[in-house]
Amino acid sequence: MKFGVIVFPGSNCDHDCYHVIKHVFNREVEFVWHKQPQLNKFDAIIIPGGFSYGDYLRPGAIARFSPIMSQVIDYANRGGLLLGICNGFQVLLEVGLLPGAMRTNHQLKFICEYVNIRVENNATPFTQNCAQGQVLRIPIAHMQGNYYVDPETLKQMQAQNQIIFRYCSPEGQIDEAHNPNGSLYNIAGISNKAGNVLGMMPHPERCTEDILNSTDGRLIFESLINRLSQRESTVVSY
Amino acid sequence: MNKDIPITPELIAQHGLSPEEYQKIVSILGREPNYTELGIFSVMWSEHCSYKSSRAILKGLPTTGCCVVQGPGENAGVIDIGEGLVAVFKIESHNHPSFIEPYQGAATGVGGILRDIFTMGARPVALLNSLRFGNLSNPRNRYLFEHVVAGIAGYGNCMGVPTVGGEVYFDPTYDLNPLVNAFCLGVARREHIFLGQATGIGNPVIYVGSKTGRDGIHGATMASEEFDESSAERRPTVQVGDPFTEKLLLEACLELMKQNFLVGIQDMGAAGLTCSTAEMASRGGTGIEIDLAKVPRREPGMTPYEIMLSESQERMLLVADKGKEAEVAAIFNKWDLECVTIGRVISEKNFRVCENGQLVADIPVNALTDEAPLYVRPRQEPAYLKQVKTAPEIAEPTDYAQLLLNILSRPTISSKEYVYRQYDHMVRTDTGLLPGAGASLIRLKGSKKALALTLDGNSGYCYLDPYTGGMLAVAEAARNLVCTGARPLAITNCLNFGNPEKPEAMWQFEQAVNGISAACQHFDTPVTGGNVSFYNETSGEGIYPTPVIGMVGLLDDIDMRVTPWFKQPGDLIVLLGETKPELGGSEYLKYITGKTMGQLPGFSLIREKNLHSLCLDAINQRLLQSAHDLSEGGLGVALVECCLINKAGGLGVAIGLDSNLRPDICLFSESPSRILVSVKRDNLSALKKLATEYNVPLQSLGEVTPDKVSIQGLLELSLAELDRAWRESIARRLETR
Numbered sequence: 001m002k003f004g005v006i007v008f009p010g011s012n013c014d015h016d017c018y019h020v021i022k023h024v025f026n027r028e029v030e031f032v033w034h035k036q037p038q039l040n041k042f043d044a045i046i047i048p049g050g051f052s053y054g055d056y057l058r059p060g061a062i063a064r065f066s067p068i069m070s071q072v073i074d075y076a077n078r079g080g081l082l083l084g085i086c087n088g089f090q091v092l093l094e095v096g097l098l099p100g101a102m103r104t105n106h107q108l109k110f111i112c113e114y115v116n117i118r119v120e121n122n123a124t125p126f127t128q129n130c131a132q133g134q135v136l137r138i139p140i141a142h143m144q145g146n147y148y149v150d151p152e153t154l155k156q157m158q159a160q161n162q163i164i165f166r167y168c169s170p171e172g173q174i175d176e177a178h179n180p181n182g183s184l185y186n187i188a189g190i191s192n193k194a195g196n197v198l199g200m201m202p203h204p205e206r207c208t209e210d211i212l213n214s215t216d217g218r219l220i221f222e223s224l225i226n227r228l229s230q231r232e233s234t235v236v237s238y
Numbered sequence: 239m240n241k242d243i244p245i246t247p248e249l250i251a252q253h254g255l256s257p258e259e260y261q262k263i264v265s266i267l268g269r270e271p272n273y274t275e276l277g278i279f280s281v282m283w284s285e286h287c288s289y290k291s292s293r294a295i296l297k298g299l300p301t302t303g304c305c306v307v308q309g310p311g312e313n314a315g316v317i318d319i320g321e322g323l324v325a326v327f328k329i330e331s332h333n334h335p336s337f338i339e340p341y342q343g344a345a346t347g348v349g350g351i352l353r354d355i356f357t358m359g360a361r362p363v364a365l366l367n368s369l370r371f372g373n374l375s376n377p378r379n380r381y382l383f384e385h386v387v388a389g390i391a392g393y394g395n396c397m398g399v400p401t402v403g404g405e406v407y408f409d410p411t412y413d414l415n416p417l418v419n420a421f422c423l424g425v426a427r428r429e430h431i432f433l434g435q436a437t438g439i440g441n442p443v444i445y446v447g448s449k450t451g452r453d454g455i456h457g458a459t460m461a462s463e464e465f466d467e468s469s470a471e472r473r474p475t476v477q478v479g480d481p482f483t484e485k486l487l488l489e490a491c492l493e494l495m496k497q498n499f500l501v502g503i504q505d506m507g508a509a510g511l512t513c514s515t516a517e518m519a520s521r522g523g524t525g526i527e528i529d530l531a532k533v534p535r536r537e538p539g540m541t542p543y544e545i546m547l548s549e550s551q552e553r554m555l556l557v558a559d560k561g562k563e564a565e566v567a568a569i570f571n572k573w574d575l576e577c578v579t580i581g582r583v584i585s586e587k588n589f590r591v592c593e594n595g596q597l598v599a600d601i602p603v604n605a606l607t608d609e610a611p612l613y614v615r616p617r618q619e620p621a622y623l624k625q626v627k628t629a630p631e632i633a634e635p636t637d638y639a640q641l642l643l644n645i646l647s648r649p650t651i652s653s654k655e656y657v658y659r660q661y662d663h664m665v666r667t668d669t670g671l672l673p674g675a676g677a678s679l680i681r682l683k684g685s686k687k688a689l690a691l692t693l694d695g696n697s698g699y700c701y702l703d704p705y706t707g708g709m710l711a712v713a714e715a716a717r718n719l720v721c722t723g724a725r726p727l728a729i730t731n732c733l734n735f736g737n738p739e740k741p742e743a744m745w746q747f748e749q750a751v752n753g754i755s756a757a758c759q760h761f762d763t764p765v766t767g768g769n770v771s772f773y774n775e776t777s778g779e780g781i782y783p784t785p786v787i788g789m790v791g792l793l794d795d796i797d798m799r800v801t802p803w804f805k806q807p808g809d810l811i812v813l814l815g816e817t818k819p820e821l822g823g824s825e826y827l828k829y830i831t832g833k834t835m836g837q838l839p840g841f842s843l844i845r846e847k848n849l850h851s852l853c854l855d856a857i858n859q860r861l862l863q864s865a866h867d868l869s870e871g872g873l874g875v876a877l878v879e880c881c882l883i884n885k886a887g888g889l890g891v892a893i894g895l896d897s898n899l900r901p902d903i904c905l906f907s908e909s910p911s912r913i914l915v916s917v918k919r920d921n922l923s924a925l926k927k928l929a930t931e932y933n934v935p936l937q938s939l940g941e942v943t944p945d946k947v948s949i950q951g952l953l954e955l956s957l958a959e960l961d962r963a964w965r966e967s968i969a970r971r972l973e974t975r
Contacts (some may be wrong), residue, residue: 009574010482012398016667019683035572049665051396054482109658110391114885137886141662191904206664211681211796213672213886 001228003029005041006072006088008063012149013085013205014051019149020205021046025221026123033148037068043228044081045072047088049203059144060090069095074132081125081224082197089189089199098190098199099157105142106182112141114213114232115180117165117188117202118172124191126198129219133170136165136216138202140180140188145201147183147190157190165189165200243273243581253280259611266605272593274543278606281509281547282516285772291738292770295748299755301503301762313434313504314352314424315766317728319792321685324428326360329368329421329693329732329788331771335476336389336418342383344389344418345479349551351422352397353505356488357554359432359495360424360627363666364680366403366787367420368693368732369657372413374649374971377456379408382416384972389479390420391660396481397488401661402669403678404693408649408832411697414776419732419769421693421788425682432495434504436526436557436583437488443499443515443526444563446570447487451536453477454510454549460704480752481573483552490573491554498568499562500731504555512546512606514555515581520607522557527590528581530598542591543600557583577694617748618741626702629827629836635902639953642874643963644829644907651871651894652967653823653882670796675803675883676867677718681796686794690724692789696870697782698823698834704746704783706838708753710910713846714869715789716761719867720850721913723800723857725793726761729754731768731787738772746783747772754785760843761850763789782834799929800857802866803884804916807882809863809942811893812925815849815912816935817873825870826906839909846911852932853913861921861928868912874905876914879958881947889955893940894950901952916942 005017014031021029032039040044053062063069071090076082076097084092092098105111116137119130130136149157157163164190169178179186181201189200204217243249250260253276261273263279271279281287285692289296301309307324308316314328332347347363355362357582367390371381394401399422436443454477494500502522504514511533519526530545540548558566563579570577584590589606591599602609635641645651658673661668670679670688677692700707716726731754736743758765768788774781804811821827822836856862868876882888897904922938929936940950948954 009486010396012396012485012665016665021665023683050398051482051485054480054485056482097278109388110395110662112395112662112664113659141664141666143395197479204663209667209668212664212667 001027001043001225001232002041003027004032004039004045005029006032006034006045006047006068008034008052008066010051010053011048012204013048014050014214016205017046017048020208020221024089024208025225034066034068037071039071039075044083044224045075047084047091049086049088052087052091057225059087060094063091064095073097076197079194079196083126084199085203085205086201089201092197092199097197098192099153100147102144102147103146104121104144105146111141111180114139115202116168116170116178118168118174120166121161122165124164124195124198126223129223129226133172135168135170136219138204138216139206140202142201145181147187149184154185160193162191162193163187164191164198173174219221245270245273245276253277254284255280258916262611266602266609274546274610275601277543277547278512278599278601281512282606283610287509287513289770290611291613291772292747293612294614295751298751299765300759301765303762306764306766307428308431308766310767313357315728315730316358316431317766317790318428319687319689322428323682324431325424325689325784325790326355326358326424326426327422327730327788327790328354328729328767329419329786330769331732331734332418333416333419333734333771333774336386336417339476340385341389342387342476342478345393345450346477346551347418347420348390348393349479349481349484350507351420352399352484353507353554355422355424356491357432357434357503357505358424358426359430360425360426361492362399362422363668364423364678364691365399365401365420365694366678366691366788367401367418368506368695369404369406369411370784371408372410372418373408376413378412380972384420386416387657387660392711393479394480394550395662397485398665399671400663400665402663402680403673406654406657409698409784415774415781417734417784419786423689423691423790430495432500432503432519433521435502435522436500436524437522439524439583439585441557441560441565441583442564442579443528443583444556444558444577445533445553445580446556446575446577448480448483448550449534449536450545450548450574451550452540452544452548454545455544477549477551477699479551486573486575487552487554490570490575494569496567499559499565501557503554503556506555508549510547510549516603516606518555518557519589519603525584525586525588525590525603526581527584530591530593532578532580534576534578542593546591551886615738615744616741617745619745620742626835627837629822630831632830634900638901639955641902642953642955644957645826645871645875646878646960646964647967648825648829649968649971651875653965655965656968670799671722671801675723675801679722679793679796679799686795688721688793688799690719690791690793692718693785693786694718695786697784699838700750700785701782701834702823702836703838705753706747706841706911708750708785709757709843710841711785711787712754712757712761713910714867716763716850717785717867717913719789720853721800721802721867722793723798723854724793725854726763726789726791728765728766729758729763729787729789732771732787733768734771734774734781734784734786736775743780750783751786757843797859800862802864802880804880804889804942805863807889807942808919809916810889810919811924811939811941812915812917813873813912813937813939814852814915814929814934816909816910817897817899817904817907817912819899820907820909821903824872824906824908841910848932849911849934850915852929852934856925856928859924861917861925863916863918865913865915868914870908872906872908873914878947878964880914881957882961882964888961890939890943890946890957892943892948946951
């Protein structure tokens with residue numbers, strides 16, 4: 001089982017994702033420089049957080065034209081597991097692998113803090129180790145995390161269980177008071193229709209170790225690792 | 239040489255050089271300088287670059303110790319932290335640019351300190367900053383505050399270096415002169431430290447990073463003058479930051495440093511290309527020759543003067559082994575960065591600048607560095623000191639609950655969540671203690687160890703007594719570190735003062751440095767470097783003397799760390815140290831009178847050190863559930879902070895003061911050398927025994943409760959009321975405009 005972490009100029013959570021996979025979960029992982037795309041050898045790809053291309057113009061807007069992105073699209077279309085975290089989520093929106101767009105946080109400020117999110121769909125490769133409705137304590141750190149999508153698409157996403165995480169209270173209550181950035185429908189993470197591509201604004205890689213205030217982020221990585229182990233045992237190739 | 243522009247007395251004065259200094263230049267060169275050379279001398283001999291007023295006094299600071307690998311004089315200080323690792327750290331001011339253009343001024347301050355750290359071969363792992371503003375009731379101060387914070391966030395967040403803590407004070411003394419001091423910590427392997435020196439005759443001098451533009455010309459000179467109403471016109475002297483390019487520069491430099499052909503490296507900060515070349519040659523005992531025609535430029539038509547003095551950001555100068563130019567270029571090209579060989583190291587100890595084969599400047603290297611003017615400025619005790627020592631008697635308050643709420647909501651006291659929420663403080667996944675908890679902790683991956691960091695300085699204390707104030711700043715920094723269980727190791731300092739040509743300001747400076755020196759000697763925390771910022775005056779009015787101490791300590795096992803918040807109802811609350819009727823310089827007195835006044839609390843280095851030893855020993859014996867140092871706002875504020883800091887779950891207290899002092903004095907006295915701890919019931923007797931051994935007074939106050947802060951016979955407040963007063967105070971003040 002091998003993970004790939006894509007590195008754009010300006011990515012800055014690449015080392016964190018690498019550290020978690022390699023040293024917390026003891027799995028194989030490699031950095032993939034955006035100019036040297038070779039994705040076939042990986043079982044899962046992570047697009048990490050950061051400021052690809054300085055977030056100039058709009059977060060993810062320049063990264064989508066990077067040489068690696070056509071391969072990322074192919075990889076996703078072939079059913080490969082693809083996780084975009086924070087800036088990675090923004091890139092996935094810009095390139096059209098996920099529906100919707102990000103606006104600037106409603107208070108027009110960067111926000112870094114622990115929040116709570118509720119697992120809305122645990123039948124995905126990224127959440128299968130969570131309980132349905134489980135509340136995760138997890139940090140966010142972004143300026144543009146105010147998710148928006150048109151009402152029609154939102155309905156479709158709801159119908160197809162594409163809304164994976166929503167911001168909530170510690171008890172799991174979903175309301176405006178626990179929406180940190182103004183996101184439509186308190187959305188914190190979504191998947192594509194096939195369920196193999198997940199974008200999330202919170203940072204699971206920032207809460208997998210005891211010294212870091214929460215270990216709830218482990219569930220995301222454990223889900224992925226479990227799914228890949230199951231797949232290895234049934235020898236599915238793609 | 240180009241002698242187009244005549245050198246007149248007016249031109250010399252505009253360059254901030256005195257007639258005597260100009261005569262010195264003429265005698266060094268044996269001729270009149272040309273315009274470009276005048277510019278070079280003016281920045282290199284500016285206060286900012288030459289430390290001409292402070293060098294003589296700074297010599298008194300202790301700079302050696304068993305952990306010091308690199309003391310002052312390099313881009314940053316370096317200390318050994320074991321396991322083959324070193325901590326690299328430094329603090330710098332960006333006060334003047336931040337006043338003129340707060341967003342870019344603060345952003346480039348962060349950019350500059352980051353480059354100082356990775357220039358040494360260390361990956362930056364944490365940022366802190368110390369900020370000072372005037373009162374938020376003034377719209378100009380709100381503007382400065384919000385944009386400085388946004389600028390720090392904009393740069394640090396993009397770099398992927400967490401801003402994990404710091405301090406923010408508000409006082410009218412900073413009304414027209416905010417302070418922005420940025421601190422950075424990096425970690426490197428000891429054998430991979432790089433220095434800013436140009437050695438190896440014939441080696442290429444290579445320029446990397448952003449192109450050179452017309453921004454920031456004379457920034458260093460600007461930072462060496464007082465301000466007046468026309469200062470806004472100086473906006474073009476403030477540089478514009480590009481954190482994205484700096485992030486690429488960071489990664490490219492660290493990649494280069496893994497190779498074995500880098501000889502020396504230095505960032506282009508204040509005085510840009512001029513300072514980096516001169517300092518590298520000076521340290522290497524060599525000369526440097528460069529060709530300006532090769533320098534990448536942002537716009538056509540730039541003169542040699544402009545290129546030499548530009549402070550465009552995100553640029554570095556390096557010297558590599560001859561013949562390795564292509565390999566250096568390959569690394570920078572991978573990161574889409576400029577990389578051009580612009581000159582070479584020469585044996586004549588001269589700084590020689592050409593453009594298209596024509597010599598435009600030729601100056602002995604030493605003239606710019608070692609031979610820069612050195613002044614022993616006159617010093618005189620300021621007259622105000624006699625008037626501010628006596629504080630009036632204050633009446634006992636009638637409503638203690640309201641008093642506590644009012645003190646908690648003072649911006650200097652209240653939670654800084656509004657600020658640090660805008661900083662990415664968790665990237666790199668090493669933040670062992672979230673901001674707002676006194677000291678910060680950075681764990682070292684692959685080791686049990688963690689580094690503890692803090693910035694401290696109380697300018698009100700220094701205004702009343704700069705010597706004791708200097709000592710107290712070091713003491714508070716060390717106290718913050720020991721509360722986590724970390725041993726203090728070393729400091730860096732940022733010394734923000736008024737006009738050194740005024741004997742009163744110079745007296746304050748000398749006193750504060752002597753106080754810092756005495757405390758550093760006693761705590762065995764040498765000074766590894768720092769920064770002096772003079773001329774913090776606008777329209778003739780100087781700021782309070784503001785030395786800021788950045789201290790680094792080491793925690794051998796991060797699992798042993800102690801945090802400041804209360805843990806468990808039923809735990810006992812104990813005050814280590816003694817509360818005396820000492821309100822001089824306190825927030826409480828300032829709240830009542832609106833002024834900083836009074837006699838500073840009595841302070842003993844021996845008592846302070848005993849307290850530190852007690853705290854560390856108690857933590858080693860696992861006696862403490864929590865530990866929090868007492869500082870501004872005294873016991874009253876510390877108690878509430880211990881209840882509220884942990885956002886995941888607040889706890890209350892039920893205590894009695896049991897003191898002969900009047901309750902308000904007992905609650906808000908700022909007697910130093912005190913730590914508030916909580917312990918499990920069973921551990922109280924062991925802690926008492928230990929305190930006796932270390933000769934530290936100890937007082938049991940009461941216990942931790944599930945909710946409510948209750949002080950017997952005085953007040954009872956719900957956590958929600960306290961939280962509203964304390965946590966949201968700054969945000970509230972910004973909304974009501």
